[in-house]
Amino acid sequence: MARHTRKITQLTGLFIASLLALPVPAYELEIHGSNTIGAALAPMLVTGYLKEKTTGAVSAKGTGQENEQILAARVNNRLTDVLVAAHGSSTGFKALAAGQADIWASSRPVKPSEVEQFRARADLTTLESEHVIAIDGLAVLVHPSNPVSQMSIGTLGKIFSGQIRNWSELGGPDRPINLYARDDRSGTWDTFKSLVLGKQYTLDGNARRYESNDQLSDDVSLDPAGIGFSGLASVRNSKVLAISEGNAPALKPNQLTVASEDYPLSRRLFMYTPGDRMPPLAAGLIDFALGQKGQALVAESGFISQNPIAVKPEFDNSTPESFRRLTGNYQRLTVNFRFSEGRTRLDNKALRDLQRVQHYLEQHGRTADDLLLIGFADTQSHELRAQMISELRALSVRMALDKTGVRDVAYTGYGQYMPVGGAGSPRNGRVEVWIQTPRH
Missing domain, CATH: 3.40.190.10 (Periplasmic binding protein-like II)
Structure with a gap:
């Protein structure tokens, strides 16, 4: 009996010791x-x-x-x-x-x-x-005195890989380019590496690396030869460049371009x-x-909220006249519906945006009759195929909105026109949400 008692005591001691060894939050x-x-x-x-x-x-x-x-x-x-x-x-x-x-x-x-x-x-x-939880845009930063105002993603890749080393090659002063980049543990770096450097470029070894977005931006704003990138909330005193991808127009990160993820360096x-x-x-x-x-x-x-707001976009010279007429009596909501697989399966953000559109209508006393969904497709082998895909995308969002109680929304497709990214970019496949301008 004593042997059993000693054994139980030993086991109890081991159990308590093991509990004490567990990490306490x-x-x-x-x-x-x-x-x-x-x-x-x-x-x-x-x-x-x-x-x-x-x-x-x-x-x-x-x-x-x-x-x-x-x-x-x-x-x-x-x-x-x-x-x-x-x-x-x-x-x-x-x-x-x-x-x-x-x-x-x-x-x-x-x-x-x-x-x-x-x-x-x-x-x-x-x-x-x-x-x-938020939408951000990778802001490309330069010194406020830098005369360069826009560049393509391809040019950015050449700059940060060291293939372009002087601002004079870009229309700026004859001055060596100093590079500022986030460190390897940063999601900001991962996004820049994926969207800008890709598999084609490797970051130049002379780039200065930072753990903090704010510190990087502050240092760029003090260096007339500097260029760097940060989250949109960390622009501070630096100048922000407009960025283009493929044949799409250059866009600056702002409320509409980032919230809709049309801006080429937008991210979630x-x-x-x-x-x-x-x-x-x-x-x-x-x-x-x-x-x-x-x-x-x-x-x-300083980031971009997902609560929709209505804005009147500023069209540039590339906007077709037919699109201007189509949206003439509308404002655009700062939400795009995007797809995760194939052409009609909404991604996780889009599923929550359905509720956000519904709440927007309730809060502003608007109805489904005030909305217009416009679908877009990436470049296809035939114009008719792109038109069909764009309409199917808009129809899939209409059907999803039906389930939230926002029924029978008007929709149309605009085919492969008005891309926001280069050929093959998944950002081209989208559904924009437009709402009639209130009559006063």
């Missing part, structure tokens, strides 16, 4: 990843969410580590603290995979290799796991969660971020 919620999101936007969203749950103050302090913040408040007489660690998008995935993060903040889409690595726990590509900012296995605090924060109050904070932070 230091914070109620941890958000790891993108500096673009974590520098200001994520803390603003956390603060806004906590303010809704408490009548007290929300405090903010550092951890002693650069690019980390702790937001805290008393909720139901209990301290609720949230860590935001902003060391780059790739670090966020690693933290989520290791169980150290509840939310992964990323300024790039999840990579296929990361999807596979995480698949046993959740599918990070589903609506339950992938949350577009994400929060990823492990499906429905996230704690209630994380789920509540995601719902807040995606809602109207959260999106208002997105706009306040």
